[in-house]
Amino acid sequence: MNIPDDLPELDGIDQALIRATQTGLPISSTPYSDIGLGLGLSPDVVEQRIQRMLDVGIIRRIGIIPNHYKLGYQANGMSVWDIEDQLVDQVGEQIGALDFVSHCYRRPRHLPEWPFNLFAMVHGTSRDVVEAHVAEIRDLLGDAARDHRILYSRRILKKTGLRWHKGGERKCCD
Template sequence: MNIDAVDRQIIQATQAGLPLVAQPYQAVAEEAGLTVEDVMQRLARMQRDGIIRRIAAVPNHYKLGYRYNGMTVWDVADRYVDSLGPQVAELPFVSHCYQRPRHLPDWPYNLFAMVHGKTEQDAERQVAAIADLLGERARSHEVLYSTKILKKTGLRIGG
């Protein structure tokens, strides 16, 4: 990682999450002794350079009442996955969607999409909607429901 002391200070100020205030970047800027513009420019550069991947809200679905959080995995014909993946990702109930390599013969799945339901029926309706969208181009699928949150952190650096 190619970061200087100021980048490190911004990372340390944000690695546990942005401050829960009306102007979080202003709070980070004040803590770092910078302007908001400096903070935003440095964050944009670090993202562009691959030092940080993204700046996003990371909800705790369980605390929000979503008890049925399922990673759906789909065996989609390779010739369709590039066109269908973005369509699945655009569904309003899909929090993230990506393509991964198959590991044959045990793991034929190449398209993954995370769904969240407050009830099992909610999650099943979402899975059915994805199945309808994919149609016969999906040869099979599974749903892997989570039972706890294993990781909800990003880049961590020490002082």
């Protein structure tokens, strides 16, 4: 999956919509209409703009963002893998297709201390569950995985969603 380089520009209306929705859609009967009211836009325009940003990939998804920790997913393991460069795309697609993986990215190695080039975020209700999932990945990969590690999160020190301030300063989250 490649990111196209020719992304359409976001105009002032798109930016206003991003600012208006960055803390979430209203939980009301007509959320898009309510957002439009605040911005002087018709509900149709709000829906079309959001749909367009979704279609071109500026918005990845629209949905609920659950608090996984509160839902019982207290173990959050970032599994990191050392995969031969020629195999990493194939392996990445394989891992990315697993339903317990929320993110799967290729990232640069930092040799010699950091040989890992593939990251897969694995969530579970306990470390045992995360470890079983990681063992599943290891079995799937066989010899393609030269080394791997699980980095559990100990504490969240700061977590915020997208913050896009006025004045063109743009920030977003991953």
